[in-house]
Amino acid sequence: MKNLFIVSSPFQCISALEAKTQLALENNIIVAVYYSNDGSNTHKQMREIFKLSEWNEIVEIGLERKKSKYFEYISIINKLKQYEYKNVFTGHFGQFQNILLSNLITSKIYALDDGSATLRWHKSELNPNIKSEVKFSKKMKILRYSLIGLKTYFDRKRVNYFTMFDLKPYYGETIVQNKFIFMRRYTANKTVDNSTVYFIGQPLYGEKLVEKNVYFEFLENIKRYFVKQNKKIIYIPHRREENLEEFGNIIDDNFKIQRLPTSVEIHLLSLDILPAGICSFYSTALFSINKIFNIDTIAVYLNSEFLNYNQDGIENTYDEFKKNNIKILKREDI
Incomplete structure (x- = not known):
């Protein structure tokens, strides 16, 4: 059959x-x-x-x-x-x-x-x-x-x-x-670049979940947080993030954008040197990467006051992150 x-x-x-x-x-x-x-x-x-x-x-x-x-x-x-x-x-x-x-x-x-x-x-x-x-x-x-x-x-x-x-x-x-x-077959013998963190983007303001200024204010704070740790951010746009010109002045030597031709999980499999960590707001990839690769996974907490809808669903996702030992980074921490 x-x-x-x-x-x-x-x-x-x-x-x-x-x-x-x-x-x-x-x-x-x-x-x-x-x-x-x-x-x-x-x-x-x-x-x-x-x-x-x-x-x-x-x-x-x-x-x-x-x-x-x-x-x-x-x-x-x-x-x-x-x-x-x-x-x-x-x-x-x-x-x-x-x-x-x-x-x-x-x-x-x-x-x-x-x-x-x-x-x-x-x-x-x-x-x-x-x-x-x-x-x-x-x-x-x-x-x-x-x-x-x-x-x-x-x-x-x-x-x-x-x-x-x-x-x-x-x-x-x-x-x-x-x-x-399948994925874990290809994870052996990889090293880690401790100077780089990937941030997985999401089309949150494009889908009106958060306001545009809120999204970029969070990104600026996240950038400063990692720069203090001598880490650079590579921002991986979501496949539905089309207008990358809006990132404007946030892009510099410490914050670069890289659009991938495949999913982030498959991209990581293709690398010999992995980033020190993977960060996002509440991307699904945090769950899968946490189970496949031996690198840090970090979720940036979006307070309900910043969300225009789906507060309960997103809060449930953060609860699952905690159960899976994914670090939660709160606004006051960045």
Whole structure:
């Protein structure tokens, strides 16, 4: 039987690669679902990760920008439901993924990590003990698939987890711990440059989570904090950070920007000399890098007063950082 992986971000691709390796799976199809707001950087990074291993088939959806992907989705669903699968893995539970899962014959369905979203899924959205309401507009979109004979009900109790997080089962679901076997093969014999720290950027002001002036004020303070320790910062922009001209005067010999063609985890694997530490606000990469590499991981704490929304979700992420021995750097410390 075949195994199917459905991914829509670079880290989901890494999770798929690790599941394929750890579980020694053969006859694997990977489906990349691209969204209109991804940007070309997302596509490039995902394709670079696909190259790291053999896949029996790679299917890409959403390469062309269209107002509606309805007919493209139907075509892919009809193609994929012809087969029977031993395992199906997905890093997202959107409308397309849920309808696809509803129409597949498979022994097991696994959620792949999509960063700290996994914690939210397990706690609420995929928790069968919590009832969730479907908006009327979504019901109408789902109805279109029912009218052509596709199943649309997805049973959340079928979801198991392949995850780097220490989750507790609610109802007997299988939780497989991601040991990062593939990535850790390549971490031996690396040295550390104690004069350099990577800062992983996030599109926080672009997504209006924080104000622009707040984001750059934090970066200035973080820069001063590390300069006092005789360390330079290499800022790694998020793939959705497009306008780097806004960094202006912050860029100098102690703060440089380097855009990566792949995920930061894969980039670190390619280096012989690692930075002394990896710092960010609450990037998912802090979790994975902390488990893969023997270097410091530091989360800069964003007080709720600076956040325009999602205060509880971000606070939960910082709580998980503490559980994973990731250092929390508070504003008063910088």
